[in-house]
Amino acid sequence: MDIATTGTVAAITILCYLVGVIVKSISAIEDKHIPWIVGVLGGILGIVGMYVMPDFPAQDVLYAAAVGVTSGLASTGANQVYKQLTGK
Template identity: 60%
Template sequence: MDISSLGIGGVAVITVICFLVGQLVKATGLDNKYIPVIVGVAGGALGVLGMFVMPEFPATDYMTAAAVGIVSGLAATGINQVYKQLTKEG
């Protein structure tokens, strides 16, 4: 089994899109406490969409696809926080 059979590419795509959604929400001035919820919901929707659009997507049912998407969306928030902590001065 090689890594391409796991559908990691589809999950990474969802994470990147959700990261951009989070940045867009941040630019609107909406309170930052809502960003994880928004990217989680966006990730869930993209996960279900990805199940139909990407043949290598790692889920074959709605619940699993939504869960994969939600985790990918929340990972985008985590990536943002890691970057902020690494570049924080002091």
């Protein structure tokens, strides 16, 4: 995996994280629903990324969706790491 590929996957993770934070702050959605929201968003972004980015690490729709979902769910893990480190 090269730098460009890592950057595209990290971009999906960051976008999903930001959407999760925004959804949590402006809506009455319970926290338990945020992971599947960012997972679905990641899957959609993965499929879009496959068609838009020439260096995307997937060549078929199923693999692109899996990369996206994994990246989206990684954003919830990043949120938990932040919470544990800051004590919030």
